[in-house]
Amino acid sequence: MADANRIHCTCAHCRLRSLMGPFIIITVGVLFLIAQFSRFSFGDLWPVLLIVIGAVLVAQQLASKQGHISS
Numbered sequence: 001m002a003d004a005n006r007i008h009c010t011c012a013h014c015r016l017r018s019l020m021g022p023f024i025i026i027t028v029g030v031l032f033l034i035a036q037f038s039r040f041s042f043g044d045l046w047p048v049l050l051i052v053i054g055a056v057l058v059a060q061q062l063a064s065k066q067g068h069i070s071s
């Protein structure tokens with residue numbers, strides 16, 4: 001959960017971290033759509049979610065912390 005009282009850091013690392021939630025929600029939505037319109041079920045597709053989370057985590061680790069405001 002975002003803390004509105006904290007100074008909002010806009011470095012690449014923190015922006016990616018704040019995108020994690022929406023990314024997961026969008027991915028789950030897309031997977032449900034695929035499950036709806038293809039022969040795959042959500043049970044077949046859920047590992048994709050792990051891959052997406054992993055990819056975002058890796059991207060976050062690689063992202064620049066230049067201009068990072070530590071709280």
Ligand SMILES: [Zn+2]
Nearest residue numbers: 009011014068
């Ligand atoms: Zn930051």
